[in-house]
Amino acid sequence: MRTVVVTGGGKGIGAAVCARFEGDRVVSVGRTPGEVDEVCDVGDEDAVAKLFERIGAVDVLVNNAGVAESAPLARTTLTDWRRQLDVNATGAFLCTRAAVPGMVERGFGRVVTVASTAGLAGGRYVAAYTASKHAAVGLTRAVAAEVAGSGVTANAVCPSYVRTPMTERTLERISEQTGRSREEALATLEASTSLGRLLEPEEVAEAVWYLASDLAAAVNGHALVLDGGGV
Template sequence: MGFANGRHALITGGGTGIGAAAARMLAAEGARVSLLGRRLEALQPIADEISGTAIACDVTDRAAMERAFAEAREANGPFDYVVLNAGIGDSAPFLRTARETFDRIIATNLTALFDGAQLVLPDLLQGEGKRLIVVASVAGLKGGAYAAPYVASKHGAVGLTKSLALEFAKTNLTVNAVCPAFVDTPMVDESAERIAKVSRRSVDESRDALAKLNANGRLVTAEEVAASIVNLCHPLSGSINGACVTIDGGTSA
């Protein structure tokens, strides 16, 4: 097996996109994988494919996270790699953005990171080669019109990552973020559908328009992001700490 043989990887938002791709790659390296997400029907096929553990969990509910993390720990042992990937997006003019939308995005994309990190740190501060990886976005590195709540949440994710990296720099834990541009995932599909509803473009044309916002003119693949996540888990990545790894085709260059 690979470098992760017998180690426990916990991934939130593990049923689709980046989470599912990371689960497959870490399992291929020998990790025992726990997949968390809102919908068990999305998680279970991935879990069955990689002999992992699927656990339904709403990451905006700290008590639910505590129960889910305890179930994962019971099934697969203490956490070695934790990938906080669950996230949602939306887009609208700022003056037409409801406070409820802002609260929902912040709760999923930022507050859940705070809760998740606090709940896994006791495991991650014990033993060698522990990793905490936050799936942020290039939206956490610059501004973005018509997406203020999402951009604010991802700036918060980057700030939290850097702060934890510094606080625990002298331990055996590293804390890093991956910052992709537009990725070929269900979230981009939803964005394309929203664009199509308010424009004269088809959904396919809207997807193409999003792809062209990436400097290389194409959508990033989930596997490309997952490969960076796996690399951050590697034993030789122990000096990468507090990094924001961009997977964006040059968009943030």
């Protein structure tokens, strides 16, 4: 039985990932008591260090915690910029730094970071989010190079829009800013993807599970795109 740590594990993709690893010892991490096994701000260095001390040896780390805000560059505040970098990039860094040394010492480990197609391509009105997800993908590739040949791998999954509470908030913002109904906003969002639909959380969870499995032992430093061919 492996020990699997999933950040942002209380809802959306994180909850689907936790369910997919049924049979393992799964530790869900998040900010909301009652939703997760461990409450932790992944952007807090001391809190992350204490979290991994409590959990002990980790076999699979899924960096899924994330936040997203949208605004034109000129209206993107430094607070918004820092918050998205802190959670999406620094959080992945702190958790990975805490877990990887033990993985290398034991000769096995999997780090899977849930990034985004925004980590591979730019987009309007999401400068902070895009920068943070590019950083997460860059971190993945750097870690992969460092652990190559050790039995540890580091990979990312890069989905397009997923049917999650985060995407629901995006739809609400589109409605507020444009006056469109939620259904019209959803149709616009779906039309912007090559799939012509939102991904389901379970589809992302399946990709995460594969990268964490023995089947993917030779896959290292890869960013697996889930968008139907758009990127």
